[in-house]
Amino acid sequence: MKSHPIMHKMALALMLGTVLAGCSKQETPSSAIASVNGTAITSAQLDLALSRLNLAAQDLTPQAKNRVVQALVDQQLLVQKATAQKLDQDPAVQQLLEAARNQVLSQAYLQRAGQAVAKPGEADISAYYNRHPELFSQRRIYNLQELAIAAPRGRIAVLNSRLETSHDLGEFVDWLRSQNIPFRTGSEVKAAEQLPMNIVPRMQTMQNGQLLALPSANGITVLQIASIQSAPITLDKAHTLIERYLAAARQRDAATADIKKLRDAAKIEYVGEFASLGKMAQSKSENSSAGLPEIK
Secondary structure: OOOOHHHHHHHHHHHHHHHHHOOOOOOOHHHEEEEEOOEEEEHHHHHHHHHHHOOOHHHOOHHHHHHHHHHHHHHHHHHHHHHHOOHHHOHHHHHHHHHHHHHHHHHHHHHHHHOOOOOOOHHHHHHHHHHOOOOOOOOEEEEEEEEEEEOOHHHHHHHHHHHHHOOOHHHHHHHHHHOOOOEEEEEEEEEHHHOOOOOHHHHHOOOOOOEEEEEEOOEEEEEEEEEEEEOOOOHHHHHHHHHHHHHHHHHHHHHHHHHHHHHHHOOOOOOHHHHHHHHHHHHHHHHHHOOOOOOO
């Protein structure tokens, strides 16, 4: 029998709910929606579980709520049984609970700090749109032929050199076969935003038939443009997407700066096999204070 698609999400949400339950404030009896051996399950717990499922509005049906309530009941039964067996006193379980608590608290701090970050304005959104025509006003969709080549690092230079002298992908494939170099072929259609961002500007200048070599974990991947379709996106259509991206980027930068500030103010010591991390951190701090340029 297939499980309901909501149930997997529900299990993950309720696992975190167990950790959060110990931190939640006391609920009034009137907020109880069920009772398990005298222990109340509250509407706040239900709301939290539902919010963590990230359900679309059409999926938030009475049946879905009923399933969540039943899952909360099952969870409480398991918690009571685990507590009766003193599993909450097991060192391994305590370690997991502490790790989950630390994760929740650190994320809560970053979320709270992120709320203070200024949202991008209309000028910021327009500027980003204009800076990236390859993603918006001049956006392209590429029909790509792909060649994944498995090769040791020592042969990469030879492969790249041969690729530069090849007139087309077929000629290069013939050479690979003659050298008994393993490869796989494939094809895919990708819009500019689906490609690695570091190659999008270069792809923007390429035409049908041209080749591009990219490093991969096991060798290189060669892309040949079979065809190009123009698919521009207006500022109005891209507005919300850019706003969300810029807001997330600002929050990420603020979090990075906040963590750096906390590290600078803290006394951090590494011992044993990790002692070298302290020297690396000190060297990085000295280089930073010397005014070295940031490498991006």
